[in-house]
Amino acid sequence: MGLVLPPFPDAETVVMALLEPLASTVTATPATLVPPLIRVNRVGGSDDGITDHPRMEIACYGQDREQAWQLAEQCRQAILGSPRTVAHGVLIDNARTDNPPTQTPYAHTEDIRRVLGYFRLSWRRPRATS
Numbered sequence: 001m002g003l004v005l006p007p008f009p010d011a012e013t014v015v016m017a018l019l020e021p022l023a024s025t026v027t028a029t030p031a032t033l034v035p036p037l038i039r040v041n042r043v044g045g046s047d048d049g050i051t052d053h054p055r056m057e058i059a060c061y062g063q064d065r066e067q068a069w070q071l072a073e074q075c076r077q078a079i080l081g082s083p084r085t086v087a088h089g090v091l092i093d094n095a096r097t098d099n100p101p102t103q104t105p106y107a108h109t110e111d112i113r114r115v116l117g118y119f120r121l122s123w124r125r126p127r128a129t130s
Helices: 011-019 065-080
Strands: 024-026 037-047 051-062 090-104 113-124
Touching: 011 024, 011 037, 011 051, 011 065, 011 090, 011 113, 051 065, 051 090, 065 090, 065 113
Parallel strands: 024 037
Antiparallel strands: 037 051, 051 113, 090 113
């Protein structure tokens, strides 16, 4: 049997920690949504055995168009500025925009707006301690 390596960090937990200073973060949209709110989901990516490259969907919910767009841009800048920083104990090596923030329909009884952006980050697997 080959060497069993430690698992990669949970991408959603890492990105939630990175964005938490901007607004509340979740991995599932709650039934009762109170903006501002950031939903974080891993939607793909790859790894090379050493470095994980998660593709992340960031959904920003705002009480109106302006709030949703401002939050989406704050998230984009936080992600793009994250290389060489630590979030949830993980050193982020690289970050880039895959698809810039775009307003998308959100079926809701109130005028809550949603802006989605897709980003790719990179970080290494933790070292084995034994």
